[in-house]
Amino acid sequence: RTSGPLVEVAELTVRYGAATALDRVSLTVGVGELVALVGPNGAGKSTLVDTLSGILVPASGSVTVRGRLAHVPEGRQVFGDLSVEDNLRLGGWRIGERDTAAVYAVLPALTELRRRRAGLLSGGEQQMVAVGRALMSRPDVLVIDELSLGLAPLVVADLVRHLRELNAWRGVAVLLIEQNARLALDLCSRAYVLEAGRIVAEGTSAELAASSLVSDAYLGGV
Ligand code: ATP
Numbered sequence: 001r002t003s004g005p006l007v008e009v010a011e012l013t014v015r016y017g018a019a020t021a022l023d024r025v026s027l028t029v030g031v032g033e034l035v036a037l038v039g040p041n042g043a044g045k046s047t048l049v050d051t052l053s054g055i056l057v058p059a060s061g062s063v064t065v066r067g068r069l070a071h072v073p074e075g076r077q078v079f080g081d082l083s084v085e086d087n088l089r090l091g092g093w094r095i096g097e098r099d100t101a102a103v104y105a106v107l108p109a110l111t112e113l114r115r116r117r118a119g120l121l122s123g124g125e126q127q128m129v130a131v132g133r134a135l136m137s138r139p140d141v142l143v144i145d146e147l148s149l150g151l152a153p154l155v156v157a158d159l160v161r162h163l164r165e166l167n168a169w170r171g172v173a174v175l176l177i178e179q180n181a182r183l184a185l186d187l188c189s190r191a192y193v194l195e196a197g198r199i200v201a202e203g204t205s206a207e208l209a210a211s212s213l214v215s216d217a218y219l220g221g222v
Contacts, residue, residue, distance in 0.1 A: 071142075
């Protein structure tokens with residue numbers, strides 16, 4: 001890894017035909033940082049994730065990833081017929097990693113679920129499997145797409161606790177892509193607000209929570 005942020009998106013523009021989905025978007029995720037990208041439906045969040053993953057090609061600007069990036073996809077997408085253990089192993093397949101012990105060490109709640117069929121787990125447990133599967137590739141940064149989607153607040157709080165531990169113990173950086181601004185600002189130290197393909201606000205979570213733009217639009221005005 002050369003020096004510089006783990007993820008560096010610079011003046012990124014992405015188009016679908018004539019429609020501009022991302023318009024000169026810039027953001028960074030530093031080593032060990034917890035960063036959120038918040039925005040409503042259609043803001044361009046999935047487009048950014050797909051560009052980070054190399055699925056979409058920029059019209060202009062650039063995406064630089066230094067180190068290993070793993071993606072926790074929206075909707076979890078665990079293999080329902082496979083056990084938790086086998087789901088984890090699939091996550092290590094690309095780098096030839098079969099040893100799941102390191103994942104159980106940071107996500108101990110998965111240990112007792114290891115023989116269970118992933119499709120029969122609760123949504124929160126499946127999200128934990130999806131995070132564990134991503135960790136198998138020993139990433140420097142996790143891109144987590146809609147962590148909280150469809151999950152009860154208590155389940156989300158538990159996942160957030162695990163992500164904090166993961167970050168503190170292993171220094172894994174996180175880019176959290178979220179519609180739930182309250183959760184995003186709670187977990188992350190910095191955040192960007194994306195609207196209609198543009199970054200309309202950025203700053204520390206404390207700054208954004210205090211700004212009327214964010215609080216009125218995303219935190220119900222509190
Ligand atoms: P959501 O949370 O609903 O997934 P999002 O923030 O991820 O929203 P994107 O899916 O990135 O937003 O969409 C950004 C814009 O690009 C939207 O206006 C969307 O309609 C448009 N768009 C997305 N995919 C395509 C496509 N394949 N062809 C044309 N337009 C698209």
